[in-house]
Amino acid sequence: MQNLSVRTDADDVRRNDRRRRPVRPPSETAALRVLETVNLLSEDERALIRRLSLFRESIQSGRPFWRAGQSVGAKLVLSGWAARQRTLPDGRRQIFGFLIPGDVIGIGVAPSPLEEVSTVALTRVEAVDALMLREILALRDERHCRLLAALSQLRRQEEACLLDHIMRLGRQSALERTAHFLLEMHCRTRAAGLAQGDCFPLPLTQEVLADALGLSIVHLNRTLQQMKRDGLIELRSGWATICDRSHLEHLADYGPHDD
Amino acid sequence: MQNLSVRTDADDVRRNDRRRRPVRPPSETAALRVLETVNLLSEDERALIRRLSLFRESIQSGRPFWRAGQSVGAKLVLSGWAARQRTLPDGRRQIFGFLIPGDVIGIGVAPSPLEEVSTVALTRVEAVDALMLREILALRDERHCRLLAALSQLRRQEEACLLDHIMRLGRQSALERTAHFLLEMHCRTRAAGLAQGDCFPLPLTQEVLADALGLSIVHLNRTLQQMKRDGLIELRSGWATICDRSHLEHLADYGPHDD
DNA sequence: CGTGACGTTGATATGATTCAACTTGAGTGG
DNA sequence: CCACTCAAGTTGAATCATATCAACGTCACG
Numbered sequence: 386m387q388n389l390s391v392r393t394d395a396d397d398v399r400r401n402d403r404r405r406r407p408v409r410p411p412s413e414t415a416a417l418r419v420l421e422t423v424n425l426l427s428e429d430e431r432a433l434i435r436r437l438s439l440f441r442e443s444i445q446s447g448r449p450f451w452r453a454g455q456s457v458g459a460k461l462v463l464s465g466w467a468a469r470q471r472t473l474p475d476g477r478r479q480i481f482g483f484l485i486p487g488d489v490i491g492i493g494v495a496p497s498p499l500e501e502v503s504t505v506a507l508t509r510v511e512a513v514d515a516l517m518l519r520e521i522l523a524l525r526d527e528r529h530c531r532l533l534a535a536l537s538q539l540r541r542q543e544e545a546c547l548l549d550h551i552m553r554l555g556r557q558s559a560l561e562r563t564a565h566f567l568l569e570m571h572c573r574t575r576a577a578g579l580a581q582g583d584c585f586p587l588p589l590t591q592e593v594l595a596d597a598l599g600l601s602i603v604h605l606n607r608t609l610q611q612m613k614r615d616g617l618i619e620l621r622s623g624w625a626t627i628c629d630r631s632h633l634e635h636l637a638d639y640g641p642h643d644d
Numbered sequence: 645m646q647n648l649s650v651r652t653d654a655d656d657v658r659r660n661d662r663r664r665r666p667v668r669p670p671s672e673t674a675a676l677r678v679l680e681t682v683n684l685l686s687e688d689e690r691a692l693i694r695r696l697s698l699f700r701e702s703i704q705s706g707r708p709f710w711r712a713g714q715s716v717g718a719k720l721v722l723s724g725w726a727a728r729q730r731t732l733p734d735g736r737r738q739i740f741g742f743l744i745p746g747d748v749i750g751i752g753v754a755p756s757p758l759e760e761v762s763t764v765a766l767t768r769v770e771a772v773d774a775l776m777l778r779e780i781l782a783l784r785d786e787r788h789c790r791l792l793a794a795l796s797q798l799r800r801q802e803e804a805c806l807l808d809h810i811m812r813l814g815r816q817s818a819l820e821r822t823a824h825f826l827l828e829m830h831c832r833t834r835a836a837g838l839a840q841g842d843c844f845p846l847p848l849t850q851e852v853l854a855d856a857l858g859l860s861i862v863h864l865n866r867t868l869q870q871m872k873r874d875g876l877i878e879l880r881s882g883w884a885t886i887c888d889r890s891h892l893e894h895l896a897d898y899g900p901h902d903d
Numbered sequence: 904c905g906t907g908a909c910g911t912t913g914a915t916a917t918g919a920t921t922c923a924a925c926t927t928g929a930g931t932g933g
Numbered sequence: 934c935c936a937c938t939c940a941a942g943t944t945g946a947a948t949c950a951t952a953t954c955a956a957c958g959t960c961a962c963g
Binding site: 473 | 712729730731732733736737738740754755756757758760761762796799800803804806807809810811813814815816857858897901902903
């Protein structure tokens with residue numbers, strides 16, 4: 386794992402026991418993989434993404450990654466995770482979703498309400514300013530049409546995840562929600578080339594997980610323990626493993642919908 | 645009320661006690677008002693909407709209004725309410741949102757995942773086939789740019805409602821959810837010109853309401869009763885009244901978000 | 904005068920939250 | 934190397950919010 390060129394966020398977690406070395410330049414392959422998954426890109430388009438890497442920035446864990454209503458600006462995540470979240474006056478927090486490597490925010494002609502939601506880094510996040518990308522795409526040059534299509538499909542997947550999230554929060558039990566969420570994250574990390582078979586990075590504390598799933602931290606903990614006890618999943622140091630996929634999928638009603 | 649030109653859905657409910665008369669042509673003003681609220685339209689654009697009324701169709705309450713993945717097709721609701729919903733294998737249902745007069749589905753260049761959700765009529769629904777509208781807008785004629793802007797803002801509002809829905813389901817109590825939802829519906833019906841001051845049509849059974857708010861029907865019933873007892877709202881025959889707005893807004897944390 | 908859809912109610916069960924204590928493991932500084 | 938600290942995870946007990954079940958009321962309609 387360590388010698389792959391993809392720097393995962395869970396690496397951050399697992400490298401805790403060593404002295405932090407100077408930051409290696411993060412590879413842009415995760416970003417490219419996400420987009421490729423969706424749509425094969427031309428060499429022109431890949432080069433465009435790679436050139437962006439010059440405008441790299443690094444956000445510390447816990448710092449805001451994107452401020453609500455940041456009217457101008459656009460970012461492409463190279464590595465690290467962030468959470469879109471909103472907080473009630475009394476402190477209750479709801480997480481709407483996660484940004485993982487290859488995800489993008491602020492691109493797209495029409496502004497999305499998702500960009501009105503503040504986003505906070507959950508690990509160290511390496512990102513590039515994608516304003517240039519946005520402007521290039523706005524020209525609707527034919528050479529970039531596949532990239533454009535890939536990005537707009539990415540946006541559609543994001544919206545589909547919102548719907549799944551509503552289904553989970555409104556009508557599924559703690560166990561079902563958690564199972565469904567883990568399957569979704571496995572799918573997303575796999576698309577980003579971050580997963581290894583049934584094993585995928587999940588650099589989230591139980592508190593964060595609970596705030597995403599609309600559960601208390603204690604109840605989430607018990608739910609996870611039950612899932613481990615039942616041999617459905619394994620969790621350790623920022624990584625999750627799907628042990629019994631078919632059982633999980635059945636439990637969570639995971640898959641395409643036809644009603 | 646009865647002599648206003650806007651035919652509301654709640655009229656359907658309240659007219660139960662009379663012989664059903666031949667269907668009067670529904671006015672298109674609700675549709676226009678929704679769009680106008682967002683953006684003043686030119687006379688050209690209004691005329692366009694009015695002309696659409698020729699392709700009118702009527703959907704019975706309970707029948708599907710839009711099938712999941714109906715790849716082609718576009719509709720504009722003139723009157724009546726419909727629910728976007730998904731059902732789990734064991735029958736649990738989650739409602740993602742409601743279509744009210746002036747709402748539109750299937751327009752928009754990029755297909756939205758919301759259009760992958762099946763939609764069912766909750767009252768009789770009068771709609772027009774807006775395929776023509778979609779094609780006209782796709783031309784990006786300058787004369788229709790305001791209409792285009794209005795429609796895309798409508799879509800943004802829809803997505804914002806999804807986020808509010810997630811917040812409600814994930815982190816608010818039954819009371820808060822219900823309050824928040826009622827305020828949202830008041831706002832939306834007002835924009836459609838259907839509300840009368842603090843009073844607005846709400847032609848939803850408690851079962852439907854419960855499935856939207858992620859509550860059991862019994863608990864929703866008790867919650868509504870408490871709200872009535874506390875003088876927050878009134879409900880009767882398909883209409884709701886906001887009695888104590890400031891209290892409700894405070895209770896539900898309703899309003900713009902800044903975190 | 905049934906019949907069915909919707910709403911209401913009480914009793915009871917359960918899933919989830921809260922609180923508080925304790926564990927574990929990694930980072931930090933003496 | 935040890936003691937300390939802090940964040941994250943774990944556990945049990947008590948409590949609360951919400952669900953479930955079953956019965957009953959009401960009203961419109963045929």
